[in-house]
Amino acid sequence: MNRRTFLKAGVATLALAAALPALADPMTDAKAVVEKYATKVDKWDGPTTGPKAQTGKNIVILVGDMKNGGQLGVVNGIQEAATAIGWTVTVLDGAGSIDARTAAFGQAMALSPNGIIINGFDAVEQAPAMEQAKAAKIPMVSWHAASAVGPVPEVGVFANVTTDAMEVSKAAANYAYVDAGGKPGVIIFTDSTYAIAIAKADRMKEEIEKLGGTVLEYVDTPIAETSQRMPQLTVALLQKYGAAWTHSLAINDLYFDFMGPALSGAGIPGDGAPINVAAGDGSESAYQRIRAKQYQKVTVAEPLNLQGWQLVDELNRAFAGEGWSGYVSPLHVVTSDNVEFDGGPKNTFDPDNGYRDAYKKVWGV
Secondary structure, eight states, X not given: OOHHHHHHHHHHHHHHHHHSOOOOOHHHHHHHHHHHHHXXXXXXXXXXXXXXXXXXXXXXXXXXXXXXXXXXXXXXXXXXXXXXXXXXXXXXXXXXXXXXXXXXXXXXXXXXXXXXXXXXXXXXXXXXXXXXXXXXXXXXXXXXXXXXXXXEGGGTEEEEEOOOXXXXXXXXXXXXXXXXXXXXXXXXXXXXXXXXXXXXXXXXXXXXXXXXXXXXXXXXXXXXXXXXXXXXXXXXXXXXXXXXXXXXEESSGGGGGGTHHHHHHTTOOTTOSSEEEESSOOOHHHHHHHXXXXXXXXXXXXXXXXXXXXXXXXXXXXXXXXXXXXXXXXXXXXXXXXXXXXXXXXXXXXOSSOHHHHHHHHHTO
């Protein structure tokens, strides 16, 4: 190649480089994701119009497992909102098993409620009972009964309430990537019983690998059996991966309720690796661990109490014959640096955005 041809080639290369967008910096991008969701939530972006209170209703809450802190937080919000709107509430506990949830659904139908709220289990699991409720024209709303937000008409759910599960998973994965300095060795914990759990775990795996991190193992273990399984499983994973295991990513906080003693027994300090990061739900026990820096560093919290209010609002819209609100509740990356705001000592993500007054205004109460 002569000098003139070489110079022309060089100029062409520079021109092409200038025309192309700059290569993405994974670390900068990941930090931006974390920062976006770690900021204070103080503005109401939910519904400001809707039907007035359809008072005097009797509703049943079918809870997947009252031992689950996320589900319990939602129940508390529903009860608080139901008092404000003038409804009577019956709570039935599915006790963490399919058989118990089937029995609870049968009990709910025997009560002939005006409406049913499904809390924390996959709607498809109870398909026959769901069909029975649909046939009886009993409106149903749900929390985490499907992977998407909004109506699930195939199972008769007027509106499924959740944060954007894929954004929750993305935020958790990006935190682990940043915290590990761009070199995370991750173990992901999920439960294939639930469609939303698999969707969240798959999204975390995809995000970690896209950023350039390593997924050491994808562990499918039942949420309902974490107290029995996690201590021994933690020891086995430590023996298998050792220092390569820098971070845990779990689809909710419950997995970390039972890891601490095993990690402590292995001589790992409360703030040592593996660092535990939960993609939901922001339970009280998670807040306590994060505040004390004991075997959990982050939870990507959902506003559980607010979501309880949203469930009541959605059911009120169903009673009034209107469409669902379209609202997707906010998520929040909770760390030891920001644990004192957006809930603070209450050990929950309870945003100071005036949602209670906003819903009361919509309902005219």
